[in-house]
Amino acid sequence: MPSKTDLANAIRALSMDAVQQANSGHPGAPMGMADIAEVLWNGFMRHNPQNPDWPNRDRFVLSNGHGSMLIYSLLHLTGYDLPMAELKNFRQLHSKTPGHPEYGYAPGIETTTGPLGQGISNAVGMAIAEKALAAQFNRGDHEVIDHFTYAFVGDGCLMEGISHEVCSLAGTLGLGKLIAYYDDNGISIDGDVAGWFSDDTPKRFEAYGWQVIAGVDGHDSAAIKAATEAARADSSRPTLICCRTVIGKGSPNKQGTAATHGAPLGADEIAATRAAIGWEHPAFVIPDDIYAGWDAKTTGAEHEASWNAMMDAYRAEYPDLAAELTRRLSGQLPQDFAANAQAYVEQCQAKGETIASRKASQNAINALGPMLPEFMGGSADLAGSNLTLWSGSQGLSADDAAGNYIYYGVREFGMSAIMNGIALHGGFIPYGATFLIFMEYARNAVRMAALMRQRCIFVYTHDSIGLGEDGPTHQPVEQLTALRATPGLNTWRPCDAVESAVCWKSAVERQDGPSALVFSRQGLPHQERSAEQLVNVARGAYVLRDCAGTPEAIIIATGSEVGLAMQAAEALADRAIRVVSMPCPEVFEQQDAGYRESVLPSDCLARVAVEAAHVDYWHKYVGLDGRIVGMSTFGESAPANELFEQFGFTVDNVAAVVSEVLEAI
Numbered sequence: 001m002p003s004k005t006d007l008a009n010a011i012r013a014l015s016m017d018a019v020q021q022a023n024s025g026h027p028g029a030p031m032g033m034a035d036i037a038e039v040l041w042n043g044f045m046r047h048n049p050q051n052p053d054w055p056n057r058d059r060f061v062l063s064n065g066h067g068s069m070l071i072y073s074l075l076h077l078t079g080y081d082l083p084m085a086e087l088k089n090f091r092q093l094h095s096k097t098p099g100h101p102e103y104g105y106a107p108g109i110e111t112t113t114g115p116l117g118q119g120i121s122n123a124v125g126m127a128i129a130e131k132a133l134a135a136q137f138n139r140g141d142h143e144v145i146d147h148f149t150y151a152f153v154g155d156g157c158l159m160e161g162i163s164h165e166v167c168s169l170a171g172t173l174g175l176g177k178l179i180a181y182y183d184d185n186g187i188s189i190d191g192d193v194a195g196w197f198s199d200d201t202p203k204r205f206e207a208y209g210w211q212v213i214a215g216v217d218g219h220d221s222a223a224i225k226a227a228t229e230a231a232r233a234d235s236s237r238p239t240l241i242c243c244r245t246v247i248g249k250g251s252p253n254k255q256g257t258a259a260t261h262g263a264p265l266g267a268d269e270i271a272a273t274r275a276a277i278g279w280e281h282p283a284f285v286i287p288d289d290i291y292a293g294w295d296a297k298t299t300g301a302e303h304e305a306s307w308n309a310m311m312d313a314y315r316a317e318y319p320d321l322a323a324e325l326t327r328r329l330s331g332q333l334p335q336d337f338a339a340n341a342q343a344y345v346e347q348c349q350a351k352g353e354t355i356a357s358r359k360a361s362q363n364a365i366n367a368l369g370p371m372l373p374e375f376m377g378g379s380a381d382l383a384g385s386n387l388t389l390w391s392g393s394q395g396l397s398a399d400d401a402a403g404n405y406i407y408y409g410v411r412e413f414g415m416s417a418i419m420n421g422i423a424l425h426g427g428f429i430p431y432g433a434t435f436l437i438f439m440e441y442a443r444n445a446v447r448m449a450a451l452m453r454q455r456c457i458f459v460y461t462h463d464s465i466g467l468g469e470d471g472p473t474h475q476p477v478e479q480l481t482a483l484r485a486t487p488g489l490n491t492w493r494p495c496d497a498v499e500s501a502v503c504w505k506s507a508v509e510r511q512d513g514p515s516a517l518v519f520s521r522q523g524l525p526h527q528e529r530s531a532e533q534l535v536n537v538a539r540g541a542y543v544l545r546d547c548a549g550t551p552e553a554i555i556i557a558t559g560s561e562v563g564l565a566m567q568a569a570e571a572l573a574d575r576a577i578r579v580v581s582m583p584c585p586e587v588f589e590q591q592d593a594g595y596r597e598s599v600l601p602s603d604c605l606a607r608v609a610v611e612a613a614h615v616d617y618w619h620k621y622v623g624l625d626g627r628i629v630g631m632s633t634f635g636e637s638a639p640a641n642e643l644f645e646q647f648g649f650t651v652d653n654v655a656a657v658v659s660e661v662l663e664a665i
Helices: 004-022 028-043 065-078 084-088 118-137 155-159 161-172 201-208 221-233 267-277 288-294 297-317 319-330 337-351 357-371 412-425 436-452 479-484 497-509 531-539 561-571 585-589 593-599 615-622 640-646 651-664
Strands: 059-062 149-154 178-184 211-217 239-244 375-379 405-407 429-435 457-461 490-492 515-518 542-545 553-557 577-581 607-614 627-631
Touching: 004 028, 004 065, 004 084, 004 267, 004 288, 028 065, 028 149, 028 178, 028 221, 028 288, 059 065, 059 118, 065 084, 065 149, 065 288, 118 149, 118 161, 118 178, 118 319, 118 412, 118 436, 149 155, 155 161, 155 178, 161 201, 161 412, 178 221, 201 211, 201 239, 211 221, 221 239, 297 319, 337 357, 337 497, 337 531, 357 375, 357 457, 357 497, 375 412, 412 429, 412 436, 429 436, 436 457, 436 479, 436 515, 457 497, 479 490, 479 515, 479 607, 479 615, 490 497, 490 585, 497 515, 497 531, 531 542, 531 585, 542 561, 542 593, 553 561, 553 615, 553 651, 561 577, 561 607, 561 651, 585 593, 607 615, 607 651, 615 627, 627 651
Parallel strands: 059 149, 149 178, 178 239, 211 239, 375 405, 375 429, 429 457, 457 515, 490 515, 553 577, 553 607, 607 627
Antiparallel strands: 542 577
16 A cells, blocks of 8 residues: 555656646646645545536635646546546646646636635635535535535735735634645745745734644644644634645755746656655556555545435425525526516616616616525625615624625725635625726736636626716726626626616626626616617617618717717707617627627718727727727816716717718718
């Protein structure tokens, strides 16, 4: 029977060989954390390689994702469908083993990591989801939701500011089933971290309210095991296990140095490492006894079978709860959601209310919330401004995790990355809000949601210079362009209560990616629509005001500027002017060519786009002959009506620009 060191050395060998073959990668972290990984995966992890999506599995997150060969080695060795051919194809095109772990590529990858700090943030979200789901569904001895979230973090993760945001909140929420292993190797890309990272990390995490187990030898299996047992025994606090490790452990000439961090060891050093650790096998060869020592298929199947038996008993005693849990874990919406949500849209149209779209958003949440027990809302300390609280909101706390609303505090980036973790865990549809301008703080987490195609709903209010007196620091100009340029993200900017309801319905129903819902501070007038127009709102763009015959000019607008476009068209009543409301360009671009042509006929070159945001986005819609009424500078501090006049968002100016375009063609 191979020793624990022999088992860990399999990770070291696979990692250095794969990086060498790819001629790029990061062997240091996998080699340094191999002993920790062996203890965790062989002694504690409950997972089933033959069913990577088993709901009650423990989650494992490699936050220091550059060390991706660590997790690829673990998945291969324990029996996941990740053959040796994929490890040999590390970092190559179309492989399941890209340079950083990518969700959806290899089975068993719980989240995309690489941008440091976001993996631990996702792990916090997963632990929140586990705790909340357990509080909502567990009954008596039927602990059908009961698993741990384990994360590996490095110095870089803890240097990133987002780690402060999320770990502080994790302590406040008492996430006792979150266990993080800190790879304290003292090395980053630039060398010894002592010159730029001298924090007392244990005291920092103690201040967050974590249990901290410091001074663990990361190469002593018995010490790692004892620390893990102590971590699991404390159900009231998350735990940080501080493991002192040697980066590149086993490499006789490079271990403990930055030379192992992000570059192949080289053929000579790999040969020396093999000799130093007693690994006598050729590259990518794993002996049968090593495979047997790692194989988790049998124990994994037993874990899942035990859970299935528990679920059968739970289902017999609580059939309604079991059915609801199964539905939510599957990601399917309630059967009557679409019809009921559409009925609400029609009610908004009939009501004809002039209202700020942020308030219309709150009304929509109030209407949809009772239909969606899977909603997990939140705001970054702006609930009263974002209007994300609804009548059924219940705050989630350390003592009562059955709630459906998270008070994130001033943590925009952390909130967004935690939402990703909640969505990845399953059982919830997270939404979280801040001002549109502060999307910038959260930008990379929004990108990760799109990259992983997670159903997250990012709510942004105070969407333009219409914010007014708070001035240019708070007035978004370029943020809509950044959102719309993000592949896979649907960005909605509705013009009234009806479009606000439609965008919420669309975001909830979308299962293949995130949505950004962008709302105004100021009141927006209701727009009248026919039955056909009402249906077409969901297609991303539609003709809101038409003219007899072929249009001479088309005004394209979104959000608060749709009402302005309608007024400008009325001022040009002697000309054939069409107004197109385009609440979501991404959805519009997914429509068939015939529909797109019917809305924006290619033979109408006189086009004017109107939006209180950066002008550059709209060139693709207005073409060389069109014009854009938008922003190319920052705003100013003044009442909103004065700012709109100052920057040209007036009926007279829009009408004049349309007239100029008509005269020029």
